[in-house]
Amino acid sequence: MAKTFSPVRPVSCSFVDSKSSLKSANIRINEVPTRLNILKQNPAATVPPLTDGVRVVTAAEYKLAAACLAEAFEQDDVARYFIDVPDREHWTEEEKWALHVEILEYVTYAHILKGLVTTVGDFEAVALWMPPGQNMDDYMTIFRSGMWRLNYRLSAEGKRRFFDEFLPLLHDTMHTTLGQQEYEAWYLVYLGTKPSGRGKGHARKLVEHVTRLADGEGRPCYLESSNACNPAIYRKFGFEERRTIHLQRGGRSVPLDIMVREPVAQEKNMNGA
Template sequence: MATTTIAVQQQQGQHPEKPALSLANAASKTNLLSVHHTGKNVSTYSAGKGSKPDGVRVLALHEWKQAALSLAEAFQHDEVAMYLVNTPDRAHWTPEQKWALHLRIMEFVTYAHLLKGLVVAVGPNYDCVQLWMPPGKNMDDYLTLFRSGMWRLNYLLSAEGKQRFFTEFLPLLHTTKHAVMGARDDDSWYLVYLGTRPSGRGKGYARKGLEFVLSRADEEGRAAYLESSNVVNREFYGRLGFVMRESIQLTRGEVPVTMEIMVREPVKGEVKRG
């Protein structure tokens, strides 16, 4: 997804705080658990320090903070990402307070994908970061909810932010993906986030990362699914085989926020099977 933020220097850190088990009741109120799981075989990738020949690297868990900061910068002005932060009941917050919450959200989501999904980076400074959920995988179990810090959203978001996230955003994305993909809902690759820093734009990083995962999807004969929060991305994704299926809107704000649903069918004969 296109971004408009500036790059800043990465910093090392500890992973998000782990809650005590006595706080499990709080997690049950967040409605983050999906209604289904699957036991299908899925592809796995090993994280490591070395880059692939095209410069794509699968990230390891200890890199959560660098990856999250890159995504936070990339989506700092994105209407969908900031939909949970820029709420009327947080109008009095300073830009610094809003940035801090935005960064925390990205840290939680990134850590969860490092635990249960696939996180790839391209570029020398985590210039482009992509969060994928492989087929048959999800981050909806209680252990991941706690370890990633996602449970904290029930306390960090404002009253309106919680309404937007738990009663509008999550249900809309869940029902839309199921309606569009049908029986393939759990048998497809899901691009959850793709963000490129301004300093990394125009270098082909986003395309390289996408081709790395899409080549595996082609090998497996599986589709790929995404929600795009910026209409200018339609042409970019289209060149990689994605087709717009429909658009959806978040409507609790003053101005509706639109997301475009795009699906890419597997391409046969272009990827050498292992």
């Protein structure tokens, strides 16, 4: 589940009359810097090599990837938590479905911009990863992905649940769970398989595509599971439950299982352990 977005607030801008500023400036030639210092930025995360039919989703394909996730999470309690709200009781299921798809399109595109989106089996399964040290909280990503529209598309209660409860809870839980490893971990934000694609090993391929790289770099992997059946599946991939958190607005209690996979030493991988 995505956790890195903050509500978009208006930004005030001050415009300066460049001509008058230049006239009043006292510029001396011998004080003009002779070189520019480029600020060091964190390097982009390494993209794992493609194997087992896994490939990276392009920006032109984001709607196909989002459609897969929308179908996979159609009845998910967390996905519905922001849509099934008292102030949208008058909405039809068609309207709610359209918003459900829209949210996942924004999230998917944001991950294409700043994270890693992979698919297998002709969009039968899709994974959204956030690499170590990366996030989607900058204004450019929020603007380009369309996430800013949630301030207008979600109802008042939906916004309270998403921005005031959900995102802070996930942020604080990840920080508490991982501690100093928070910025070293690969974060599996979404993993979804269409009903027609289940039982084909797609989830394993999408998870192991990244965990192999994480093992080689000595990095943990982190996820939140919103389906009670999924922790047993993730345990097969090396994840372990650390805690359970709950969304609790509106008299509901929607659980999320927090799971972490510690890196496996390369020697063990070679021995099949």
